[in-house]
Amino acid sequence: MTEMLRTVSPVDGSVYVERPLADEGELDRALERARQGQRIWQTTPVEKRCAILGRAIDYLVERGDQLSEEVAWQMGRPIAQAPGEVGGMEERARHMLEIAPEVLADIRPTPKEGFTRFIRREPQGIVAIIAPWNYPFLTSVNAVIPALAAGNAVILKPSHQTPLSAERYAEAFAAAGLPEGVFQPLHLSHPVSEKMMADPRVNFVCFTGSVKGGHTVQKAISNRFAGAGLELGGKDPAYVRADADLQHAVDSLVDGSFFNSGQSCCGIERIYVDAGLYDRFVEAFVEQTRGYRLGSPLDAETTIGPMVRPAAADFVRGQVQDAVNAGARALVDPAEFPADEAGSAYLAPQVLVDVTHDMRVMREETFGPVAAIMKVTSDEEAISLMNDSDFGLTAAVWTSDSEAALRIGDQVETGTFFMNRCDYLDPALAWTGVKDSGRGCTLSRLGYESLTRPKSFHLRTKL
Structure with missing residues (x-):
């Protein structure tokens, strides 16, 4: 047969x-x-x-x-x-x-x-x-x-x-x-x-x-x-420095986290934000996230569609719940997205704070619409956390200082390093990864x- x-x-x-x-x-x-x-x-x-x-x-x-x-x-x-x-x-x-x-x-x-x-x-x-x-x-x-x-x-x-x-x-x-x-x-x-x-x-x-x-x-x-x-695949990080253009960083990183329902190998899954910008960044990030419309991908008004299958959505739900159980806070109420139903492929975007690298959501590839945000106090701390991963596909920094970006990029273990952008392949540049x-x-x-x-x-x- x-x-x-x-x-x-x-x-x-x-x-x-x-x-x-x-x-x-x-x-x-x-x-x-x-x-x-x-x-x-x-x-x-x-x-x-x-x-x-x-x-x-x-x-x-x-x-x-x-x-x-x-x-x-x-x-x-x-x-x-x-x-x-x-x-x-x-x-x-x-x-x-x-x-x-x-x-x-x-x-x-x-x-x-x-x-x-x-x-x-x-x-x-x-x-x-x-x-x-x-x-x-x-x-x-x-x-x-x-x-x-x-x-x-x-x-x-x-x-x-x-x-x-x-x-x-x-x-x-x-x-x-x-x-x-x-x-x-x-x-x-x-x-x-x-x-x-x-x-x-x-x-x-x-x-x-x-x-x-x-x-x-x-x-x-x-x-x-x-x-x-x-x-x-990857567990791609972004770092928002103190001298970043805040609104540009938010606009880029919300899209980089949730485009294609987060199902991108080079999508952003970990965000490290300088302490001086952290509160404003998180507030603006969550506000913009709440503006997404979850629904049928055949509807021209939909901005985030279902994940590829219910099992994939359930995996992401499990990662989020494990993080919350370990002390993280989920800042988006799924009830704001009526199409999100337990056990379905339709999953609302989520923003997590108070996360640590002991949590699955910061170590395993999520491949779903979840952005986890951590506060950092220096370039050195950000670099250390960005490198604390089994993956190394892309990494990005938001800054107005190109020399600082180059200095950071030289120390980050990644295949592609971006400044003030993410989640993009330039065909003139090599697409490659390191580690897993x-x-x-x-x-x-x-x-x-x-x-x-x-x-x-x-x-x-x-x-």
């Missing part, structure tokens, strides 16, 4: 998508098609590859309204905010395509008489991409487009929560003229996904997900020398390095 994928929408609990899961035989055939297609694709000039991929992005952008509605139904983001994912996907894709011809060009050392020498960046071969549900296009594009631009074949395994994203990519690439087999979406169970990663025909794995999932990837490839890029936030890099020039391998040519032209 064929095993089925069923996507339950957090909007109303209905089954929104049903698809058969591919078995091992279908996986084997897909890998063979990928291997055959990749041999042809890698001989295609990079400029032509980028032109085809650019047309595919055009196709997706033109259908942005459709993609936005599908994302809202599949994972719950308000439809009013969903177009931002399409725009972000386009920005990242365009940048990676723009720099590809230069980045992928042969590297030539200083000329040497009688020799032709250069380093060529060759594609890895087949790249398996395992994408998350929280930003099904915005996260996957970081690997999909550069992997293909570099001459690889791609097999994209989407989350069971957002399966349509991979199918829309496939439609776009087919319309753009991508050769057969070079991109294939596969809906896979966890066991078959592990077999895919372990298959010797797969040369590199790009995974975005949980720390537990990252360990599964490493175990799957442990018997061979395939590489893997792992983005595994993973390893490897996507975006920027450096994002192409793991998707290619260097091959040296050393030709003696004169005897």
